[in-house]
Each structure stands twice: as structure tokens, then as C-alpha cells.
Amino acid sequence: MPIRVKLKKVPKPREPSPGPSNYVYVDLPEIREGDSFRDVIKALSRYFTAVITLPHTLEQLRTSAAGSELRSLVDHLALNCSNPTIVNALLALKWHYGADGKTRDLSTARAYACEIVAWRFLSRLSEREAVDYCLYEIPELDLPDPIPETIQEEFSFEHSPLLPHSNGSHGRRTMTTTVSSVKRGQLLQSLSRLTASFNIEEGQEEEEEDPTAPFRGLNALEIAAISNSKQFLAQGVVQKILTAIWNGDIVFWDQLSVYATKKPRYYNPATADPFCRLRVPKYLKIWEIFFFLMFMALYYTVLVERDIEVITGTEYILYILLGAFLYDEISAWRDAGSIFYTSDIWNLFDMIMIILGITFAVLKNIGIYTHTPEAVEVAFDIFALEALFMVPRICSFLSLSPYWGTLIPCFKEMAKDFVKFMILVIIVYCGFLTTFSLIGRNSFTFSRMTMILTKIFFGSSGTGIEIMDDIDPVFGPPLMLLFICLSSFLLTGSLTGMLSNSFSRVITQAREEYLFVYSIYVLEASTSNRLTHFLPPFNLVSFFIFRPLRFFFHSETKFRAGRIALLKITHAPVVGAIMLYESLRRRNAQDEFAGFKGPSFNQEDTLRPSHGQGSTGDGKSSRVNDMASKIDRLTLIILNMQEKEDEYRQQLQREKEEREKREAKEKEEREQKEAKEKEEREKREAKEKEEREQSEAKEKEEKETKEREEKERKAKKEQQDREEKEKKEQEEREAREKKEQEEKAEKERKEQQEKEEKQKKEQEEREAKVKKEQEEKEKREQEEKKKREQEEKEKKEQEEKEKREQEEKEKREQEEQAKKEQEAKEDDDQKPSDE
Incomplete structure (x- = not known):
């Protein structure tokens, strides 16, 4: 039987979304090998300012179409630029944009863009080239910018990996000039002056001093640490360099002599001075x-x-x-x-x-x-x-341990938030302390009230409930309950939640925080001159x-x-x-190719045997033959990679030309489409205007009729409300008058009663006063009587005393008289006896 097939109509192809009408293609920055650090910063600043015009997050720039221009910049820098200050300039701009507070969101997006370009650029390089760019120090003003050269060429006697790559030369700091005096303010001010003048023509730039002078002597890793480029420092290629510095695979001093100079080198145990290991x-x-x-x-x-x-x-x-x-x-x-x-x-x-x-x-x-x-x-x-x-x-x-290196930054952030929150707690505490101290000043001293509220804040709520009536019977209980609720529930709960958020915020970036702390220590220990x-x-x-x-x-x-x-x-x-x-450690090492040092050979092992000579069975010779074959294979791989690189460059050039043609065509089509849309819009607006006028006239008539009816209904309702209101006011007035009369009668009755009670009380007070005066009078008379009797008694005693004294005096006189007579008599009797 025949088969019936139901076909679905194919939908029309969707028109592409129109691009922004104000889109302008931005040329990639042209950075030559001999350009100074100042010129590189200006070129990159112009590009980022033109490309990043909207706020974006870090993830949007990394994963979405918003970062497409950044990928083009990375490709351009990796293929066409070999200036050794590229990474330094990118990280310095990251710091500048991150510290700009005028356009915070936009500047943050540009800072993220600089950091992303920096680490993506390094990921396109070999290990040795990445070391050269990261450890390149911006030369001093009196030193010319050197031309890059390879560490392999400079130290040809050292053993290195099989395929060495050229790398940039390293500037060095002079012994008399260090970065110790370079402050963050100087760096930020210099960058602000530099980026603020990027739109001035080169012929008009006449500055008295170089604004990049404070950056002299800093390498890219140091600038990354200063600018808090945690994402950059957490990248694998950067951490590999820092780990090599930590372990001493990369050293800055390999000789301990009078004329030794500081320069990044790969450590070679056979030629380096052992005492230089003290700097690891x-x-x-x-x-x-x-x-x-x-x-x-x-x-x-x-x-x-x-x-x-x-x-x-x-x-x-x-x-x-x-x-x-x-x-x-x-x-x-x-x-x-x-x-x-x-x-x-x-x-x-x-x-x-x-x-x-x-x-x-x-x-x-x-x-x-x-x-x-x-x-x-x-x-x-x-x-x-x-x-x-x-x-x-x-x-x-x-x-330095990943576990503790994660917890300690969390604790630091929690401590910062805790100090900020305690300001609010102290303000609330001082308010309640002032209130309770003044209300309960008759029962509690200021010091005791301070201790009580402190106990309540730390969880002793029962103490406040026990004394809230003693503070004040009216205001004490509600205020104390309010303080207990604030301290025990609101403030404590808010503090717990805030600290939990702080911990979560830092723990989500645990790896970056740990690696940042680790990087800071490595750089601090290795930047000595x-x-x-x-x-x-x-x-x-x-x-x-x-x-x-x-x-x-x-x-x-x-x-x-x-x-x-x-x-x-x-x-x-x-x-x-x-x-x-x-x-x-070298004796127990399992992989001799690990790290940056490369394999270690003797000179005899590096000689290439003739291909006609067979294997002698010696293990060393077989290893050399294997190595030679590997070198040949790797050479072929490099040649293929170079061919692919040339093809890739040509493809990029073709894509650029096609993009320019496509953009010109799209621009022309867009202009035609906009003109057509403009005509249609004008016709549509005229028609809509006429319809709108008719509709407005009709709506106006309906509105007037409706307003007239509403006005009549409102007047009628107001009349009824007014009558009801007058009636209600009359009833309230009568009730109020009646109530006032009753209150007046009650008031008169109370006044009469109070008057009678007052008269009665005054009568009792007068009687009590008279009685009291009578008693006081009698008491005074009694006291006067007693006083007179006492005086008479004393007078009588005085007379008796004088009488006794008189009698005693007379008696003494009589005795003296008798004594004198007796003596005279004895004298008379003595005289005859003598004769």
C-alpha cells in the first residue's frame, strides 16, 4: 500500500541581529620591541578604554562574547610583540583601574581585562619566556632599555632543557637605588597622570618628569602583588615560577663575589656558589x-x-x-x-x-x-x-600549608567585619546605658549598671529580668525586655550571619587567597638587593x-x-x-627532568654519535642515541609548528580583511534600512497622531459628561452628609450640656463637702493649738516654780555655808587665843625657875 508522508514547511532563515549603530572597529595596539614602559602603558590604556565601555564581571570577560576583543589582543601580543615590559604594563594598569573610584564598575571591568590578558599572554609562552617576562625589572632611568637575550646564550655552559627558547633580558636594580621608598600613592599618582594624558598628541606631550619613574626596579610579580592580582598569581604558569623561586631552582645571585650582580638565573649546582643558597x-x-x-x-x-x-x-x-x-x-x-x-x-x-x-x-x-x-x-x-x-x-x-593558608585569611576578614559591627553594638549599648543609668540613678550606680548591661549582652538575660522593676516600675520592664531582645536575638543573630557570610565569601576563593599569601612571602624573601x-x-x-x-x-x-x-x-x-x-634530595629524586633546571648531563653524554656506528650495548650510549632521535623528532615538530604558525597568521590577516569588508557592507545595509524605517515611522506617527486626536476629542466629551454627573451626585451626597452631621452635632451638644450640668452639680457638691471638711479641720487645729499653748504655759510656770525653789535652796545652802565658815573661824581664833595664853603662861613659869 502507498505510504503517506506528511511534510512540514521549512521555516524561513532568521535575520541576524543588527549590531550596535555606533560600533567602531578598534585597531590593535602596535607595540615595538624597543618601546619604553611609558609608551607600552599608553598604547594598552588607549585600547582598553576603547574596547571596555560597559561593566562586566570576571567570568563574563573570560567565558562570554564580551571578552572576544581580549582574545584578539592576546593573539596579537603573542604573535607580533616581544617587548619585555608587556606584563608589567598590564598589571600596572590593572592596579590603576582597580583604584579608580570615579567609575567603579567600568574601571573594575577594565582591571579584570588587564589581568586576563596578562595571564593568557603568559600561557602562550614557553616556561623560559614566561620567567623572562615575569621577572623582568623595569630598568633605571640612567640605564638604556636592553635588547632581550636568552639565558641559554648568556650561560652556555649550564645544562638546560632540550629545546631552549629565547627570552627577554632582565633589568637589574642598582645597589644604591631600591624600591623601599616607593609608596603606593606615588605609583597610583604616576599612573593617573600617565593614563589621563593618553589622548594628547605626542608632539604636545611635554612633561617635566617621567610619570613612570616610581615603577623603576619593579618586576611583574611585584606589581601583581601590589595590585592584588590574585587571579594572575594563582595561574599555573606563575605559580610554577614562584615555586621555582621558593625551592631555589631560580636564583637571583649565583656567585658570592665582589663584582656579582643580581639577575634571575636557573640554578646550576656545578657552577653556583654554595653560600648563595642562603638566599633561597x-x-x-x-x-x-x-x-x-x-x-x-x-x-x-x-x-x-x-x-x-x-x-x-x-x-x-x-x-x-x-x-x-x-x-x-x-x-x-x-x-x-x-x-x-x-x-x-x-x-x-x-x-x-x-x-x-x-x-x-x-x-x-x-x-x-x-x-x-x-x-x-x-x-x-x-x-x-x-x-x-x-x-x-x-x-x-x-x-604556608594550604589548609591553614585558607583559614587564616578567613579569620582576618571575619575580624575586620566583627570590628565594623562592634561599632553599631557600642552605639546601641551606650544609648541603653545612658537611659538605664539616669532612670535608675536612685538605686544603681553608673559602674554597677555598666556591669549589669555587659552581663546581659553576653547572655545573662536573667540578671536584667530580676532588676528591671528596681530600675523603674514604669519604664524599667519594657526597656529591659527591649534591650534583651536586641542583644540576645537581633544583634547576636546578625553578627553570626555576617561572620558566616564573610567566611563563605573568602572560602569560595580559598585557593586564590592561599596562593596570594604564599606569593607575598616568596617575593618578600627574594627582592633583596x-x-x-x-x-x-x-x-x-x-x-x-x-x-x-x-x-x-x-x-x-x-x-x-x-x-x-x-x-x-x-x-x-x-x-x-x-x-x-x-x-x-638529588640522590632520592625520581624525575631528573622535573622543575625548571632541566636534565643534568656530562659533556661526554651530550656528544652526538655517528649514525653509522651501531650500539655497543652500553646503557649510556643507548640513552644518547635515544636522545638524538628525540631531538630529530622534536625538530620536525617545531618546523611543522612554524608552518602552522605562518598559516595561522595568514588566516588572521584574511579574517581581518573579510571582517572589514563585512563591516562596511553591514554598515551600508544598516544605513539603507534605517532610512526606510525612518519613512515608515513618520507615516505611522502621522496616522497615529490623527487617530489620537479623534480619540482624545471623544474621550473629552465623555469625560465632561461624566464629571457633570459626578459633580451633581457629589453635591447631593454632601447635602445629606451635612444634614446628618448637623443632627449628630445637635445630639452631641445636648448630651455634652447635660453632662456638663451634672459635672457642675457634682463639682459644687464636692466643693461644699470639701469646704465643710476644711472648716472642721481648721476648728480641730485651733482647739489643738489652744490646748497645746495651755499645756506649754503650765509647763513653763512649773519650770519657773522649780527654778525659784532651786534658787532659794541654793541661797539657803550658801547662808549655812557662810555661817559654818564663821563659826569655824571664831573657833580657830579661840584656839589660837588659848594657845597664845598657854604659851605666855609657860614663859612666865619658866622665868622663875631660871632665876
Whole structure:
């Protein structure tokens, strides 16, 4: 039987969406190899300003069509540009756009674009080329911009990977000029002046000084750390470079001699000076941990002994380590610069520990020499505070671990949000404290009320409920319940949620945060410009020997030679331990091609055998033959890659020409379409205008009729409402008058009753007053009577006393008279007997 087939009509092809009418093609920046850092920044700034005109997120620029122009820029830079300052300029612009607060969203999008282009550009390069671009330091003003050269050509005697690639040369900092004095404000100001003038013609640019001068001596990784380019530093190619610096595979000093210069190099154990391994960040961190543990042990020993009479030997050792600690921190500030030094919060802990230690030493010595035990006790109390910063300092060593390196940034962000939130808590607390202190001032003192509210805030709600009636019977309970609800539920819940959000915000970028902290430490440890770096406490030996000699000798060469000799004498055991560790590690290494160093061969192993010679069965010769065949295969691969690269360039050129033609054609079609649409729009607008006028006239008549009816209905309703209102007011007036009469009668009755009670009370008061006066009168009379009787009695006693005295006087006179008579009589009797 026949088969019936139902066909569906094919839809018409959809017209393409029209592009923006104001689209303008932006030429890619032309950056020549000899262009200065200033010219590169201007060229890139013009391009980003023209391309990024709308706010975008990082993910949109990475994954959507919004970042198509960035991909074109990366292709252009990778194929046509070899200027060594490209990455430096991109990261410097990232910092500039990120700090621009005028157009925040747009500037943030441009900052993301700079960072994306920087890491994508590095991903197109080989490992050695990436090292050259990342570690290229912008040369000083007095040095010409060098032409790139390869590390392979410069150090032809070193062993390197099989296929070396050319890389940019590295500028170097002079020994007298460092970046320690370069501040963030100077860098930002210089970039602002530079990017603000990008639209000025070259012939009109006449500046007194180069605005890029503050960037002299910085490499791309340092600028990335300053600009918080966490996504850039987290890329695999950048982390591979940082890990190589951390492990010492990339070194900045390979010789410890008077004429040695700082320059990034690949470490070669056969030719490098062993004492240069003292500059490896990994070994510096190990020594820092050892020194810190020794300092902590002495700290606890001094606190446990607590000798307040003399300075013990342990304290003398502690003072030496404290001085070495201080000198090492000052050297770190000068070497890394204030930018990197202040980027690490643990350096702030170190300075606080040093200040507390110096305060302890000064106070204790003053107390001992002045015989003041109180000063010594205060010194030990202050020294005990150092544990608040010393024990958490252990976290700085744990931060190199991915787990702890993630938690510590989370804790820092939570602490920042907690401090901000506590400002709100203090404001609310002060308001309630003022209210409760004034309301309950008769029952509670200010200090006691402060302690009560503090207990309530920390969860002791029962304390507030118990005393809320004692504060004030009326206002106390509602205010206390309000404070308890605020502190126990609203503020505590808000704080918990905010801290949880802070933790989630940081933990989502855990890898970037950890790698940023790791990068900061590696750069801080590797940016020193000094040839000789003394580890503490050996740095004090150098300080006390060479600092005084600078006043008498001024030969820099001799001083460097002397410092090198002292370094080798004092650090020989440390270098010996490092060499032993590295020899054991190389012996146990499983992959000799890992890292940046490349394989290690002898000169005999690198000789190419003749193809006619067969294998002798020797394992070494077979490996050389295999290596030669690999070299041949890789050479063919490179040639094929070069051919593909040429084809790719031609394809890009063809695509560019086709795009220009297509854009011109689209522009012409768009103009014709716009003219046609304009005519149709004018006709449609005229017709709509006529219809609108007719509709408006009709609507106006209907509206007038409706308004007239509404007005009549409203007038009638107002009349009824007015009558009802008058009737209601009449009833209310009558009820009010009746109520006023009743209130007046009641008031008169109460006034009469109060008047009678008042008269009765006054009568009782008068009677009581008269009675009281009568009693007081009788009492006074009684007292006067008693007084008169007392006076009469005293008078009588006085008379009796005088009478007795008179009688006694007469009696004495009689006795004296009798005595005189008796004596006279005895005298008379004596005379005859004598005769």
C-alpha cells in the first residue's frame, strides 16, 4: 500500500541581529620591541578604554562574547610583540583601574581585562619566556632599555632543557637605588597622570618628569602583588615560577663575589656558589622558624624564672636575640620595601613584639639600678603581654600549608567585619546605658549598671529580668525586655550571619587567597638587593664590625669583600647542612627532568654519535642515541609548528580583511534600512497622531459628561452628609450640656463637702493649738516654780555655808587665843625657875 508522508514547511532563515549603530572597529595596539614602559602603558590604556565601555564581571570577560576583543589582543601580543615590559604594563594598569573610584564598575571591568590578558599572554609562552617576562625589572632611568637575550646564550655552559627558547633580558636594580621608598600613592599618582594624558598628541606631550619613574626596579610579580592580582598569581604558569623561586631552582645571585650582580638565573649546582643558597626563601623560612622557637624558649624561661633583683644570663641572651630580631626586621623593611613589608600582617606582630621586649628591658634595668621593685614588676607584666602576639605568630608558619593558608585569611576578614559591627553594638549599648543609668540613678550606680548591661549582652538575660522593676516600675520592664531582645536575638543573630557570610565569601576563593599569601612571602624573601644577607643573630656580628668602620674607610669594594669573608666564616655550618640536604634530595629524586633546571648531563653524554656506528650495548650510549632521535623528532615538530604558525597568521590577516569588508557592507545595509524605517515611522506617527486626536476629542466629551454627573451626585451626597452631621452635632451638644450640668452639680457638691471638711479641720487645729499653748504655759510656770525653789535652796545652802565658815573661824581664833595664853603662861613659869 502507498505510504503517506506528511511534510512540514521549512521555516524561513532568521535575520541576524543588527549590531550596535555606533560600533567602531578598534585597531590593535602596535607595540615595538624597543618601546619604553611609558609608551607600552599608553598604547594598552588607549585600547582598553576603547574596547571596555560597559561593566562586566570576571567570568563574563573570560567565558562570554564580551571578552572576544581580549582574545584578539592576546593573539596579537603573542604573535607580533616581544617587548619585555608587556606584563608589567598590564598589571600596572590593572592596579590603576582597580583604584579608580570615579567609575567603579567600568574601571573594575577594565582591571579584570588587564589581568586576563596578562595571564593568557603568559600561557602562550614557553616556561623560559614566561620567567623572562615575569621577572623582568623595569630598568633605571640612567640605564638604556636592553635588547632581550636568552639565558641559554648568556650561560652556555649550564645544562638546560632540550629545546631552549629565547627570552627577554632582565633589568637589574642598582645597589644604591631600591624600591623601599616607593609608596603606593606615588605609583597610583604616576599612573593617573600617565593614563589621563593618553589622548594628547605626542608632539604636545611635554612633561617635566617621567610619570613612570616610581615603577623603576619593579618586576611583574611585584606589581601583581601590589595590585592584588590574585587571579594572575594563582595561574599555573606563575605559580610554577614562584615555586621555582621558593625551592631555589631560580636564583637571583649565583656567585658570592665582589663584582656579582643580581639577575634571575636557573640554578646550576656545578657552577653556583654554595653560600648563595642562603638566599633561597625555603631555607630562610626554615631558619626563621628555628630562630623563632629559640626566641620563644628564652622568653618563657625568663618569665618562669622572674628574677627581680639581677639580670640573669638567660636575659642577656634574650637581649642579644631581641637586637638581632630588630636589626633583621629593619633590614627586611629596607630590602623588600614598605610596600611588601606592610602587605604581611605578621610583620606588624613582629614590630609589636620587639617594642614590648625593648620596653621590658628598659624598665627592668631602670628598676634594678634605682632599686625600685615596682618598676621591675611592671616590666614583667608588660613582657607577659608579648605572648598575645608571640603565640599567634606560629600561624604565620602554618599559613604556608594550604589548609591553614585558607583559614587564616578567613579569620582576618571575619575580624575586620566583627570590628565594623562592634561599632553599631557600642552605639546601641551606650544609648541603653545612658537611659538605664539616669532612670535608675536612685538605686544603681553608673559602674554597677555598666556591669549589669555587659552581663546581659553576653547572655545573662536573667540578671536584667530580676532588676528591671528596681530600675523603674514604669519604664524599667519594657526597656529591659527591649534591650534583651536586641542583644540576645537581633544583634547576636546578625553578627553570626555576617561572620558566616564573610567566611563563605573568602572560602569560595580559598585557593586564590592561599596562593596570594604564599606569593607575598616568596617575593618578600627574594627582592633583596644586597649581595650578603646575614641570618639572625649573625647579623649583629656584621653590624658591630662594619658599621663603625664606615666612618673611617669608604671603599665599597673592600667592604663587600670583608662582608663576604665574614658571611662565609659565620654561616659555614648552615651552608653545610643545606648542601647535605640537597645532595640527599638529588640522590632520592625520581624525575631528573622535573622543575625548571632541566636534565643534568656530562659533556661526554651530550656528544652526538655517528649514525653509522651501531650500539655497543652500553646503557649510556643507548640513552644518547635515544636522545638524538628525540631531538630529530622534536625538530620536525617545531618546523611543522612554524608552518602552522605562518598559516595561522595568514588566516588572521584574511579574517581581518573579510571582517572589514563585512563591516562596511553591514554598515551600508544598516544605513539603507534605517532610512526606510525612518519613512515608515513618520507615516505611522502621522496616522497615529490623527487617530489620537479623534480619540482624545471623544474621550473629552465623555469625560465632561461624566464629571457633570459626578459633580451633581457629589453635591447631593454632601447635602445629606451635612444634614446628618448637623443632627449628630445637635445630639452631641445636648448630651455634652447635660453632662456638663451634672459635672457642675457634682463639682459644687464636692466643693461644699470639701469646704465643710476644711472648716472642721481648721476648728480641730485651733482647739489643738489652744490646748497645746495651755499645756506649754503650765509647763513653763512649773519650770519657773522649780527654778525659784532651786534658787532659794541654793541661797539657803550658801547662808549655812557662810555661817559654818564663821563659826569655824571664831573657833580657830579661840584656839589660837588659848594657845597664845598657854604659851605666855609657860614663859612666865619658866622665868622663875631660871632665876
